Amino acid sequence: MSAATRVLVVGAGPAGSAAALAARRAGAQVLLIDKAEFPRDKVCGDGVAPQALDVLSVLGVDVDALTGGSAPVRTLRLTAPGGAVARRATGRPGWVVPRAVLDARLRDAAIAAGAQPVHHRAREVTVTADGVDVDGLVGDVLVAADGAESVVRRAVAPPPRPGTVALAIRGYAPSGPWPDGEQLLSLTAQHWPAYAWAFPIGDGRANVGYGEVLTGTPPTREHLLTRLHELLPDAEPTQLRAHRLPLSTGRVRTPDGRVLLVGDAAGLINPVTGEGIFYAVLSGALAGAAAAGGVDPGRSYRRALRRALGVHLRHTDALARLSRWPWVVDAGITAARGSQRVFDDVVELGLGDGRLGVRTGLSVARAGLRG
Ligand SMILES: Cc1cc2nc3c(=O)[nH]c(=O)nc-3n(C[C@H](O)[C@H](O)[C@H](O)COP(=O)(O)OP(=O)(O)OC[C@H]3O[C@@H](n4cnc5c(N)ncnc54)[C@H](O)[C@@H]3O)c2cc1C
Known part of the structure; x- marks a missing residue:
């Protein structure tokens, strides 16, 4: 596709703004469509992991301005179901930024990069061989970033399975x-x-x-x-x-073609911690780049997402299955209390793209056997 690819991004939360930024950087024309007037509230814990800021920084966002007004968070206290407590410094600080502030700043960054804001509630999505149409707004590719109740997801994928929300x-x-x-x-x-x-x-x-x-x-x-x-x-x-x-245990596989699902619309929330902003900006960034540049954007986005998060998501799937038994989580937090390395691994799995390493697995198993 040419540099003048027209990308429709539905939803201007973290996933949509990241997609708009990436698509603009790749030279596409972008309509950033949202039903809300900004600034708007979004129900969230407001915790922003440093990994999310890494992604945004690569997209050219001034992350100091993005987190301005909130203080860095350097300590995490985890209390296990059985009462064990692990309280340790995190390797890098996180931030807590009310979403009314964070999302408006991110959207402003996308608009400053050339995305055109459109105030509109998407209702009907039509995909043809030549393009996409959202209630009369036309483009070549659609990035669905319309959150947990995504209308686009409903049009292209089955509803989430029980136990994955x-x-x-x-x-x-x-x-x-x-x-x-x-x-x-x-x-x-x-x-x-x-x-x-x-x-x-x-x-x-x-x-x-x-x-x-x-x-x-x-x-x-x-x-x-x-x-x-x-x-x-x-x-x-x-x-x-x-x-x-x-939750990502019920994530949607983006099909080949012109409709790319990102963030909550793709079911990308960590099933153990509820973290979703990092996944949202990462998937948004990958989708924006694929939307602007590929022969089959759906396919190239799916591959890029698999390369970036595939192994991690399989590990969090396994962790979600294991943590059906609260004693496994007790063992994990007990092991994290005793070792900074285990603690760091747990944090990276819960907030970033970490994997369950063999040494951490053994430490948790030992703590479980002792418990
Ligand atoms: C209670 C709670 C606590 C959480 N705590 C954290 C946390 O501390 N840290 C963390 O990382 N994650 C947390 N999450 C997850 C995080 O909020 C989401 O993963 C994140 O907001 C996903 O971003 P998004 O851009 O995909 O979707 P959203 O942020 O939901 O943005 C979607 C956008 O689409 C717009 N939209 C929706 N429908 C339409 C439509 N039909 N037409 C046009 N626009 C539309 C909405 O107005 C909205 O602006 C929490 C979630 C909840 C519910």
Whole structure:
């Protein structure tokens, strides 16, 4: 395809803005379509892993400006379902940036790079041999970055399998009970797999929340709030909202052709930690480049994503299967308490593109046998 490839990006969250940036860098014309007026809130824990910033930096984003106003997070405290605690410094700092701020800044970066914003709710997607059409907006390639309830996903892929979607509620609370610069993740055996988090932003507030994997009838808002208060009794959050998380155990395989699914629309959320922003910007960046340049963009994007994340995703699939038994997670966190190397491996698996190494596997097995 020529440099004048027309790329429609539906959704201007992290995945869509990264796709727009990458497609612009490759010389494509880009329409960045979103139903929301920005800045807009997005239900999230607001935790931004350093790996996500690495991807954005390669796309030319000024990551200091992106995280400006929030303080670096250098410590992670993991509490196991059985009560073991691992509290250690992370190799590189993470950030907690409210999504109302992060997403608007990222979208601004995409617009500054030449993407044309369009305020529109996508409803109908038509794909022909010659191009794509979203309610009369036409292009050569469509990048579907429209999030967990993606209309594009519904048009091209089956719904997620049971057990591959989580539901979580989040709010903002005074950060008093949780020290700035430290993220807390508290796993619980009740309604397993489930956890609560407290992520101080560095401005006097913390993002707090609770989520669990859906296995049958979805839990009510009251249930989520009760569990949140049980696990974080000091939290008095406001701005409470719940949202679904399509986990990578139910990810969508992008077909050959002109429609490329990225981020939550592709079901790319870490099944153990709920991290999705790194996957969103990485898949968006790969899709944007493939959309702008390939003979078969769907195929080249799928291959690029497999090269970048294939092994990692297989390891997190295995981890998700193993962690059906809470004692496996107890063993992992106990091993991480005893070893910085195991801790770093666990963090890289949960927030980045890490793999379950043999030495870490053995340390966890030993901790499990001792437990
Ligand atoms: C409670 C909760 C806590 C989380 N915590 C974290 C965390 O701390 N760290 C982390 O990394 N990840 C976290 N995640 C996951 C993270 O929020 C997502 O993985 C991430 O937002 C995915 O980005 P995206 O760009 O794919 O989708 P989104 O951020 O959802 O963006 C989708 C965009 O598409 C637009 N859109 C939707 N439908 C249409 C339509 N029909 N037409 C036009 N536009 C449309 C929306 O307005 C939106 O702007 C959490 C998720 C939840 C629910």
